[in-house]
Amino acid sequence: MPVHIPEILTPDQVAECRRLVAAGSWVDGRSTAGPQAAHSKKNMQLAPECTKAAAARAVILQALSDGLLFRSLALPRLIYPPMFNRYEEGMTYGLHVDNSVQTIPGANGQMMRADLSATLFLSDPEEYDDGELELVTDSGSELIRLPAGDMIVYPTTMLHRVTPVTRGNRVASFFWIQSLVRDAASRSLLFALDRSIIDLRSRTQPDDPAVLSLTNVYHNLVRQWCDA
Numbered sequence: 616m617p618v619h620i621p622e623i624l625t626p627d628q629v630a631e632c633r634r635l636v637a638a639g640s641w642v643d644g645r646s647t648a649g650p651q652a653a654h655s656k657k658n659m660q661l662a663p664e665c666t667k668a669a670a671a672r673a674v675i676l677q678a679l680s681d682g683l684l685f686r687s688l689a690l691p692r693l694i695y696p697p698m699f700n701r702y703e704e705g706m707t708y709g710l711h712v713d714n715s716v717q718t719i720p721g722a723n724g725q726m727m728r729a730d731l732s733a734t735l736f737l738s739d740p741e742e743y744d745d746g747e748l749e750l751v752t753d754s755g756s757e758l759i760r761l762p763a764g765d766m767i768v769y770p771t772t773m774l775h776r777v778t779p780v781t782r783g784n785r786v787a788s789f790f791w792i793q794s795l796v797r798d799a800a801s802r803s804l805l806f807a808l809d810r811s812i813i814d815l816r817s818r819t820q821p822d823d824p825a826v827l828s829l830t831n832v833y834h835n836l837v838r839q840w841c842d843a
């Protein structure tokens with residue numbers, strides 16, 4: 616299920632990324648879409664080879680590697696180099712599927728399986744109207760609009776779209792993650808267990824035997840389920 620990760624970027628990092636992407640070289644987003652997505656995609660993206668994009672990408676990758684909640688949730692094995700998009704008034708990305716397997720740019724043709732998709736918002740919700748990320752869930756759909764610096768991570772198995780922006784600009788970074796644990800249900804159990812252990816650890820002595828044992832169970836489950 617979708618998970619909201621607040622403040623993955625600090626306000627300074629948001630400002631730095633925004634400064635970089637504003638000066639980057641923007642191209643029509645259809646240039647990176649597959650045939651199924653191309654007709655419904657109307658946005659702008661930073662050219663992958665743009666040096667400003669590379670600098671902003673480095674800020675984001677560092678924040679992801681420092682992000683405990685993100686790591687606990689995603690157990691990342693591979694992260695697609697973050698990309699950047701902008702929806703101006705009237706722009707949208709219709710209901711689509713993200714590719715299941717992708718070639719990682721700049722990695723000698725290495726492929727990755729996309730288990731999780733992420734949108735990291737760089738614009739604040741007040742800067743634009745509409746432009747929600749709509750995720751189709753089993754019980755209807757969820758509309759996502761988060762503060763700048765916050766991120767939503769959702770299973771790549773979900774159909775999704777970006778509703779048309781009706782005022783202003785919506786700028787975001789987006790990317791995919793291959794997890795060490797392929798099975799979503801196992802990954803979700805590990806996430807819940809890890810969160811509970813962290814909570815318990817904050818309320819017990821450092822050498823609490825139950826915490827030690829649960830931590831051992833956690834790592835043994837990762838070992839069992841990890842497909843690396």
Ligand SMILES: O=C(O)CCC(=O)C(=O)O
Nearest residue numbers: 700713734748777787789
């Ligand atoms: O901008 C977003 O929130 C999502 C973009 C997206 O779905 C895509 O590029 O595949």
Ligand SMILES: [Fe+2]
Nearest residue numbers: 711712713775
């Ligand atoms: Fe998508």
